[in-house]
Amino acid sequence: MRNAVKERSLFLESGEIRLEALFAELQGARGAVITHPHPLYGGDMHNSVVEAAVSAYRESGISTLRFNFQGVGRSGGAFDQGLGERANVLSAVKSMSDSGRDKIDLVGYSFGAWVNAGCLQMKPAVDRMVFISPPVTVLDFSFMQSAPSLKLVVIGSNDAYAPPEVIRKMIKLWKPAARLEVIEGADHFYQGYLDRVRDILKDFLVQTSCRA
Numbered sequence: 001m002r003n004a005v006k007e008r009s010l011f012l013e014s015g016e017i018r019l020e021a022l023f024a025e026l027q028g029a030r031g032a033v034i035t036h037p038h039p040l041y042g043g044d045m046h047n048s049v050v051e052a053a054v055s056a057y058r059e060s061g062i063s064t065l066r067f068n069f070q071g072v073g074r075s076g077g078a079f080d081q082g083l084g085e086r087a088n089v090l091s092a093v094k095s096m097s098d099s100g101r102d103k104i105d106l107v108g109y110s111f112g113a114w115v116n117a118g119c120l121q122m123k124p125a126v127d128r129m130v131f132i133s134p135p136v137t138v139l140d141f142s143f144m145q146s147a148p149s150l151k152l153v154v155i156g157s158n159d160a161y162a163p164p165e166v167i168r169k170m171i172k173l174w175k176p177a178a179r180l181e182v183i184e185g186a187d188h189f190y191q192g193y194l195d196r197v198r199d200i201l202k203d204f205l206v207q208t209s210c211r212a
Contacts (some may be wrong), residue, residue, distance in 0.1 A: 001167070004094065005024050005025070005026055005058065005060045006011030006024065007022040007023060007024040007054075007064070008022070008023055008024075008025075009021070009022060009119070010022075010023055011138065012067055012088075012091050012092055012095050012155050013091060014070065014077075014084075014087050014091035014092075015087060015091075016076075016089075017033055017070050017075070017076040017077040017084070017088075018076045019067045019068060019069070019070065019075045019076070019088055019091065019092070020045075020067060020068045020072075020073050020075045020176040021065060021066065021067035021068070021092070021095075022045065022047075022064075022065070022066050022067070023063070023064070023065050023099075024054070024058050024063060024064045024065075025063050025212050026027070026058065026061055026062060026063045028061060028062065028063070028101075029063045029100070029101055029103050030063070030103040030104070030105070031062060031063040031064055031065065031096040031099065031100050031103070031104050031105070032053075032054075032057040032062060032063070032064050032096075032100060032104070032105040032106075032107055032110075033064075033065050033092045033093050033096050033104060033105070033106050033158060034049075034050055034053050034054055034057075034065070034066045034107045034108070034112075034155070035066075035067075035069070035092075035106075035108040035109070035111075035112030035113075035115060035116055035159070036050050036068070036069065036072075036109060036111070037049070037050075037109055037111045037112060037114050038110060039069055039071060039072045040081050040110035040181050041077060041110070043072070043106070043110070043111060043112075043183050044068050044072050044073055045066040045067055045068050045072075045073070047109065048190070048194055049109045049110075049132060049133075049189075049190055049194065049197060050066055050109055050112075050151075051194075052190075052194045052195075052197045052198040052201075053132065053197070053198070053201060054066055054108065055198055056197075056198045056199075056201035056202045056205065057105070057107075057201070057205070058088055059137070059198075059202060059208070060202055060204070060205040062105075063096070063099070063101060065095065065096050067088065069085045069086050069088050069089055069115075070085065074151075075088075081170070082111075082114065082115055082118060085115045085160070086115055086118045086119050086122070087189050088115075089106070089115055089116055089119050089121060089124070090122060090124055090146065093106065093119075093124045093125055093126060094125070097125050099190060103123075103127045104125060104127050104128075105126070105128045105129070105130060106119075106124065106126045106128070106129045106130070106149075107129075107130040107132070107201075108129075108130070108131060108132065108134075109132040109133060110132070110133050110135050110161070110188065111135065111139070112133070112162075113132060113133070113134040113207060114129040114134060114135060114139045114141065116129060116131075116144070116167075117131075117134070117141060117143075117144045117147065118141070120144065120149075121192055125147055127149065128149055128150075128151045128152075128208075129147060129149045129150045129151065130151060130152045130153075130154070130201070130204075131149075131150065131152070131153045131154070132153075132154045132155075132197065133154070133156065133159055133161060133162040133188050133190075134155075134162055134167070135154055135161040135162055135188075136151065136161070136162055136163075136167065136170060137160065137161050137162070137163065137166065141170065144173075144174060145173065146173070146174060146175065147174040148175065149179075150174055150175040150178045151164055151169060151175075151178055151179060151204070151208065152178060152179045152180075152181065152201075152204050153171060153179070153180050153198075154181045154183070154197060154200055154201070155167055155181070155182055155183070155186075156182070156183050156185070156186030156187050156188065156190060156193065157182050157183065157184045157185060157186060158185065158186060158187040159185070159186065159187050159188045160188065161188045162188065168180065179204065181200045183196050183200070185199070191195035
């Protein structure tokens, strides 16, 4: 099965900082860069929601690249309030592009979604964006007036950081046509609902494959 392709360890260059990363290379032009939750609260590239997203893409035959933001794990540098982290994302997207992928999904969970959103003004070479629980009640998303590449937003019905009633209003501003999936019973951390996160992503990839 395609998910059996092993990830290999490597380091990305983000300016003068080296970022610890895992890359699974599969055939095809599509790849996904997947970013993790808040470093100051234990977030890293081995987070269970990140793992679910990586699994969904790999099982769908799509190359994946996940990495630790600066200051996390074996990545150099230090936490930079999202600024240096944006540069990290752009470097990861470039690395995926340099690997031969010209159709790149940028997937972010929680803090990772916020950092990815902050990259939009720099026009990264990204085909589609996916947000998982963008934490709109604790991080400022007001800078994002539109997100043409946003295709999918996944949240839990009990997520205090990405409340469904707030997310529905913000999607109208970001990208009205974006698909919203609300997982009933799930909170911000998706304990007990990781399979559902993976299945939603896999279904999204199947449904959009003919238009990718």
